[in-house]
Amino acid sequence: MKILVTLALGLAALPSLAAEYAGFLPGKSQVDFVSTQMNVPVNGRFGKFDGQIRFDPAKPAEGQARLEVVLASIETGLDEANAEVAGADWFDVAKHPKAIFESTAVESLGNQMFRIQGKLTIRGTTQPVTTEARFTEQGGAGIFAGSFKMNRKDFGVGQGIWGDTSVVANEVEIRYQLAAPAH
Amino acid sequence: MQTPQHTRYDGVAILLHWLVALIIIGNFALGLYMHELKLTPWKLQLYSWHKWAGVTVFLLAALRILWRLTHRPPALPDTMPEWQKAVAHGGHHLLYMLMFAVPVTGWLMSSALGVQTVYFGLLPIPDLLGKNKELGEALKVVHEFCNFGMAAIVFGHAAAALKHHYKDHDGILSRMAPWVR
Numbered sequence: 021m022k023i024l025v026t027l028a029l030g031l032a033a034l035p036s037l038a039a040e041y042a043g044f045l046p047g048k049s050q051v052d053f054v055s056t057q058m059n060v061p062v063n064g065r066f067g068k069f070d071g072q073i074r075f076d077p078a079k080p081a082e083g084q085a086r087l088e089v090v091l092a093s094i095e096t097g098l099d100e101a102n103a104e105v106a107g108a109d110w111f112d113v114a115k116h117p118k119a120i121f122e123s124t125a126v127e128s129l130g131n132q133m134f135r136i137q138g139k140l141t142i143r144g145t146t147q148p149v150t151t152e153a154r155f156t157e158q159g160g161a162g163i164f165a166g167s168f169k170m171n172r173k174d175f176g177v178g179q180g181i182w183g184d185t186s187v188v189a190n191e192v193e194i195r196y197q198l199a200a201p202a203h
Numbered sequence: 204m205q206t207p208q209h210t211r212y213d214g215v216a217i218l219l220h221w222l223v224a225l226i227i228i229g230n231f232a233l234g235l236y237m238h239e240l241k242l243t244p245w246k247l248q249l250y251s252w253h254k255w256a257g258v259t260v261f262l263l264a265a266l267r268i269l270w271r272l273t274h275r276p277p278a279l280p281d282t283m284p285e286w287q288k289a290v291a292h293g294g295h296h297l298l299y300m301l302m303f304a305v306p307v308t309g310w311l312m313s314s315a316l317g318v319q320t321v322y323f324g325l326l327p328i329p330d331l332l333g334k335n336k337e338l339g340e341a342l343k344v345v346h347e348f349c350n351f352g353m354a355a356i357v358f359g360h361a362a363a364a365l366k367h368h369y370k371d372h373d374g375i376l377s378r379m380a381p382w383v384r
């Protein structure tokens with residue numbers, strides 16, 4: 021009897037413990053970046069992206085994430101800069117409309133932190149990236165929030181006169197928040 | 204006979220006047236020029252220099268005000284009609300206000316457009332406003348308005364100085380430009 025009660029209580033508690041998150045919530049997600057112009061950090065963001073997340077905090081190694089960012093949706097703060105970075109020297113959105121991130125491995129670092137490795141493709145160039153993210157659960161959504169730094173020139177972003185990194189730095193920081201609904 | 208201090212501006216006032224005038228006129232021209240350029244690293248470079256020059260104007264203008272409040276300029280000659288003296292004083296007040304309004308609106312605009320001003324790339328000037336594109340565009344108009352207002356007043360100001368020199372021969376120009384006889 022006692023065992024049964026314990027079991028019943030345990031089962032009742034289970035769903036919240038073993039919550040799995042799958043899908044994507046664009047409204048609760050955000051993809052921002054910080055570039056550096058002559059020592060000055062300049063913030064921007066991407067307005068349109070879509071993704072697919074499958075994650076169970078209890079089994080992080082099985083977690084998967086894919087993100088597709090519509091590069092033409094960039095908001096730098098200046099219309100003229102938005103048009104410039106969509107052009108051939110930068111993202112060349114006519115030929116490469118999207119940046120794609122695909123995870124290859126997820127591991128727990130403890131304390132709700134996870135290390136996510138993956139492949140990032142921009143302008144037809146694929147490079148490995150690693151990022152650390154904090155995972156939180158709120159209001160029926162699982163949210164990864166983290167950042168990583170990348171070199172734009174590794175992807176051929178910013179060519180020609182923009183190849184000189186003394187004005188616009190090579191390093192760009194990506195800050196993201198990606199949410200998926202509880203399943 | 205009056206002492207030299209009373210017939211012309213003192214050296215510091217003269218130095219600050221011409222230094223500020225030089226930077227303002229140069230930076231006004233730079234602003235017009237860079238605005239027309241297409242986006243290149245050179246343009247971004249110029250924008251940074253324009254902002255640094257603006258911060259410099261602000262600092263020098265603050266110094267000028269402090270100096271002006273503690274060092275009275277020579278009185279305008281009695282050969283000038285009262286209304287002309289009033290116009291001169293009013294114009295000078297407006298110029299002092301614009302010497303602050305122009306850099307401040309530029310700084311606020313820059314903050315609202317999301318590009319912080321970092322003096323000489325070293326000293327970050329805090330952003331008083333958060334990023335807000337509409338506000339940034341509105342402040343751009345205010346910045347331009349202040350600039351064209353200032354250009355008009357500086358034009359009238361310089362024309363008056365030349366009129367004093369070539370028509371009135373009352374030595375007003377030499378009070379600020381002692382090398383001009």
Ligand code: HEM
Nearest residue numbers: 224227228271276295298299302357361364375376378379
């Ligand atoms: C080529 C351009 C310029 C010329 C020829 C010029 C000439 C003069 C002269 C002759 C005076 C002395 C007036 C007097 O004796 O009462 C004066 C005063 C003054 N100037 Fe200019 N100026 C020029 C540009 C500027 C600029 C660009 C500014 C700043 C926006 C400026 C701001 C002032 C101010 C505020 C005073 C009044 C000083 C005071 O009594 O407190 N000037 N200027």
